Amino acid sequence: MPPIHAPLSTATTTRRVEFRVWRGDSSGGQFQSYTVEVTEGMVVLDCIHQIQASQASDLAVRWNCKAGKCGSCSAEINGQPRLMCMTRMDTLPDGQPVTVEPMRTFPSIRDLVTDVSWNFRVKKRIKPFKPRKPDNPDGSWTMFQVDVDRVQEFRKCIECFLCQDVCHVLRDHHKHDEFIGPRFLMYSAMLEMNPLDTENRIADLKHHDGIGYCNIGKCCTKVCPEHIGITDNAIIPMKERVVDEFYDPMTRLFRMFKPR
Amino acid sequence: MNALDRCTVHEHDVIVIGAGGAGLRAAIEASAAGVKVGVICKSLLGKAHTVMAEGGMAAAMGNVDDRDNWEVHFADTMRGGQYLNNSIMAERHAKDAPARVRELEAWGAVFDRTKEGKILQRNFGGHRYPRLAHVGDRTGLELIRTLQDHGIHQGIEVFMEMTVVALLKSGGRIAGAIGYDRERGRLRVWKAKAVILATGGLGRAFRITSNSWEGTGDGQALAYHAGAELLDMEFVQFHPTGMVWPPSVRGILVTEGVRGEGGVLRNSEGKRFMFEDIPDAYKAQVATNEEEGWRYVCGDKNALRPPELLTRDHVARCINREVKAGRGSPHGGVFLDIGWIREKLPNASDHIKRKLPSMYHQFKQLAGVDITSETMEVGPTTHYSMGGVAVDGQTQASCVPGLFASGECAAGLHGANRLGGNSLSDLVVFGKLAGEHAARFAKANKAVEVDPAEVEAHVAAIEAPFSRSGGENPYAIHAALQDTMQDLVGIVRTQSEMERALEAIAALHARHAKSSVTGHREYNPGWHTALDVGCMLTISEAITRCAIERKESRGAQFREDFPQKCAECATFNLIAKKAPDGSMEVHRRPLVPTRPDLAAVIEKMK
Ligand SMILES: Cc1cc2nc3c(=O)[nH]c(=O)nc-3n(C[C@H](O)[C@H](O)[C@H](O)COP(=O)(O)OP(=O)(O)OC[C@H]3O[C@@H](n4cnc5c(N)ncnc54)[C@H](O)[C@@H]3O)c2cc1C
Numbered sequence A: 001m002p003p004i005h006a007p008l009s010t011a012t013t014t015r016r017v018e019f020r021v022w023r024g025d026s027s028g029g030q031f032q033s034y035t036v037e038v039t040e041g042m043v044v045l046d047c048i049h050q051i052q053a054s055q056a057s058d059l060a061v062r063w064n065c066k067a068g069k070c071g072s073c074s075a076e077i078n079g080q081p082r083l084m085c086m087t088r089m090d091t092l093p094d095g096q097p098v099t100v101e102p103m104r105t106f107p108s109i110r111d112l113v114t115d116v117s118w119n120f121r122v123k124k125r126i127k128p129f130k131p132r133k134p135d136n137p138d139g140s141w142t143m144f145q146v147d148v149d150r151v152q153e154f155r156k157c158i159e160c161f162l163c164q165d166v167c168h169v170l171r172d173h174h175k176h177d178e179f180i181g182p183r184f185l186m187y188s189a190m191l192e193m194n195p196l197d198t199e200n201r202i203a204d205l206k207h208h209d210g211i212g213y214c215n216i217g218k219c220c221t222k223v224c225p226e227h228i229g230i231t232d233n234a235i236i237p238m239k240e241r242v243v244d245e246f247y248d249p250m251t252r253l254f255r256m257f258k259p260r
Numbered sequence B: 001m002n003a004l005d006r007c008t009v010h011e012h013d014v015i016v017i018g019a020g021g022a023g024l025r026a027a028i029e030a031s032a033a034g035v036k037v038g039v040i041c042k043s044l045l046g047k048a049h050t051v052m053a054e055g056g057m058a059a060a061m062g063n064v065d066d067r068d069n070w071e072v073h074f075a076d077t078m079r080g081g082q083y084l085n086n087s088i089m090a091e092r093h094a095k096d097a098p099a100r101v102r103e104l105e106a107w108g109a110v111f112d113r114t115k116e117g118k119i120l121q122r123n124f125g126g127h128r129y130p131r132l133a134h135v136g137d138r139t140g141l142e143l144i145r146t147l148q149d150h151g152i153h154q155g156i157e158v159f160m161e162m163t164v165v166a167l168l169k170s171g172g173r174i175a176g177a178i179g180y181d182r183e184r185g186r187l188r189v190w191k192a193k194a195v196i197l198a199t200g201g202l203g204r205a206f207r208i209t210s211n212s213w214e215g216t217g218d219g220q221a222l223a224y225h226a227g228a229e230l231l232d233m234e235f236v237q238f239h240p241t242g243m244v245w246p247p248s249v250r251g252i253l254v255t256e257g258v259r260g261e262g263g264v265l266r267n268s269e270g271k272r273f274m275f276e277d278i279p280d281a282y283k284a285q286v287a288t289n290e291e292e293g294w295r296y297v298c299g300d301k302n303a304l305r306p307p308e309l310l311t312r313d314h315v316a317r318c319i320n321r322e323v324k325a326g327r328g329s330p331h332g333g334v335f336l337d338i339g340w341i342r343e344k345l346p347n348a349s350d351h352i353k354r355k356l357p358s359m360y361h362q363f364k365q366l367a368g369v370d371i372t373s374e375t376m377e378v379g380p381t382t383h384y385s386m387g388g389v390a391v392d393g394q395t396q397a398s399c400v401p402g403l404f405a406s407g408e409c410a411a412g413l414h415g416a417n418r419l420g421g422n423s424l425s426d427l428v429v430f431g432k433l434a435g436e437h438a439a440r441f442a443k444a445n446k447a448v449e450v451d452p453a454e455v456e457a458h459v460a461a462i463e464a465p466f467s468r469s470g471g472e473n474p475y476a477i478h479a480a481l482q483d484t485m486q487d488l489v490g491i492v493r494t495q496s497e498m499e500r501a502l503e504a505i506a507a508l509h510a511r512h513a514k515s516s517v518t519g520h521r522e523y524n525p526g527w528h529t530a531l532d533v534g535c536m537l538t539i540s541e542a543i544t545r546c547a548i549e550r551k552e553s554r555g556a557q558f559r560e561d562f563p564q565k566c567a568e569c570a571t572f573n574l575i576a577k578k579a580p581d582g583s584m585e586v587h588r589r590p591l592v593p594t595r596p597d598l599a600a601v602i603e604k605m606k
């Protein structure tokens, strides 16, 4: 039986591209050069795989879906935080070497793989979803699409941590102990805006999560591969709620009488 | 130092191998039963294959069409599986799925809504009524994130980026598992009273696949070597619509949701070829013309479904036929067109982007195609394994005491062909069941000691690729296996080709035994591939042997030399098991009998 898919030979032109890939671990490392045969449609991750298969079988890289759905293949390509599987070679400048290095905000493990475990610890600290009692006898709730559009926008997050990588509060100021980063500010906002949720995370956002460190510069929003409005739709509304609850005298008065 | 002393040792009541939908749901259930639970996974938490599922999760809630109920879902599942399914499992699945979906909502999932504010359900192939609860085309992400975010607060210990290489046994019972952590390459032993396999699929054994690197059939291979039985391994689902161009994205899935939302298949002559070949079992359920098909998509209860929404096995073969007959697309697929609905809907472009956002981005970014106005090129891709570890339909227990399995790595629910959307529901229904029974087993039985000699042998095997030198690169062996399976045991099969495949697999076994890797133990993908290839060789052999033994065409298996169904073959499943001499033996097992009341349901729905 002939293969159902056209053989690779229908691919058009091949060009040779120099890759400069960071190799190393927590003790240090350097860029190493490789030459890759690039054909139509290839993405950066394909090139990394080609290097792995033919030149450096021990080159460490994370990936899973190859379709921008799992958020595993985050890296810095020509200095930009991006998903390797969604960065097409024909969108990068021709005739120049392509540099690929790990996310710099997180400790190195090896080559392109970083230690992102801090993110998992942070998430665990955030108060979990706590729904109101079901509306219907079968245990379900009545909710309308308009009420969940915003929450669904936030739930598109693939946890690639590119926004965490780019945020200067973490990257330059290393406030990992006091600041949870854009991903988790947005995660908290997602829970707060869920129409079913009964928990309150506003005090945590102010006192433990460091929302005040965010200067709403929107670097996080710019790199988000899911195009989530992290700053405008999540962080700013949460900042407003912090202000309402902690600085607005009326709210404060109200809080004195309303037990939590 | 003896081998066991070189391993970091962990102790749990229940160990779950796999953190996809099935593994996480099992872990949550076992933990709720009050036992100490650990979960091991090869990737980071939340990245398992389940995250890629797109179209939705089947559950007869009847939110969109109130004629739906568990009986219809049950009958659809059995018909789709060509009646080789375990009817007890199909019954439980159909009955429990709605409650499992609602439970996800209670844990924070946010599904798309109907106008009345209920969970919205969409059409999918082989499902009589709109049945798939979904979130756009990223339902798997919603499922896994919900279970993950709920699970991390249940006191479950998670071992990320660790790979289990073998199960440990003692006195015929499961004693634990052994493997390594990817990060540092250190050896690990997990002692446990019960082990749940939830390792997912095996698509990576084929060249063109929708599966991620994790889908290497580990659980099936681990179970096989521990003495468990594999069931229905010949049934590998080739999803009809994978991307075919550009080459680097070949195989990546194009959700059936595209067809559920009105997408149609055309050949190079512009013809909707699916109307030309409608199987008898479905004649009464399929639209007679294009206009009726569209009305069905729009929710007209009196209209019948368009033929693009027939079962996957059939659609994949029709595409194959068109391509072979020279009526394919430029890159060897056919055309899938959703943009045509512009003729019917004023705001079609926005509608498509809202209903199929990740498909829109996937094509735009990876293929430079705007699906709201241009056609996609698609062709079959290796997608799902109906076969897997044989389990008891009431408990998910394998024949090895203490070993359970659920999710894609287990078998029984889907028979010869799985309906789209029936996997995500499978994960939570049977994940829960496995968790419950594994916890019960762990409470009822004392731990057994691991055998140091066994550990020693496994450690030697794990480290062997480093101790050899000058051998072949494991990537080359993997690629050769993928070619073998794709070309000789693919969508159309014959005896002679499959016999050649068996010879090739044997030769690859020999090459694999000599392969070597270089570099460090830390995060070394070459080494990891060397170990994964071992699993893929085992399950490839099982697939091929079972496919040879089933001398008929049914469901996902199409044999050119036996193009018809055979009545006798409708009476058994095939079992692959390790013989005492270490060779693989395949035998027939009569189907699990269908209770008369369930048989009556099937009859009623025919
Ligand atoms: C692109 C795509 C779209 C799909 N869309 C749908 C859909 O719309 N509806 C539907 O119902 N189904 C769909 N499916 C099928 C469905 O997603 C899968 O069958 C299902 O997610 C499998 O889940 P699982 O829990 O069994 O395993 P997986 O999610 O595959 O998880 C397996 C887990 O096991 C771990 N593991 C594997 N081997 C080892 C080992 N040796 N040691 C330690 N850990 C190990 C992995 O790391 C992973 O955590 C789709 C599949 C694909 C590929």
Ligand code: SF4
Binding pocket: A166, A167, A168, A169, A181, A182, A213, A214, A215, A216, A217, A218, A219, A220, A221, A231, A235
């Ligand atoms: S907007 Fe705030 S969270 Fe986002 S990158 Fe800037 S400082 Fe960080």
Ligand code: SF4
Binding pocket: A071, A156, A157, A158, A159, A160, A161, A162, A163, A164, A182, A183, A186, A223, A224, A225, A226, A227, A228, A230
């Ligand atoms: S918010 Fe966007 S950038 Fe941040 S982790 Fe999620 S998907 Fe990635």
Ligand code: FES
Binding pocket: A062, A063, A064, A065, A066, A067, A068, A069, A070, A071, A072, A073, A074, A083, A084, A085, A086
């Ligand atoms: S591999 Fe999944 S996002 Fe890139």
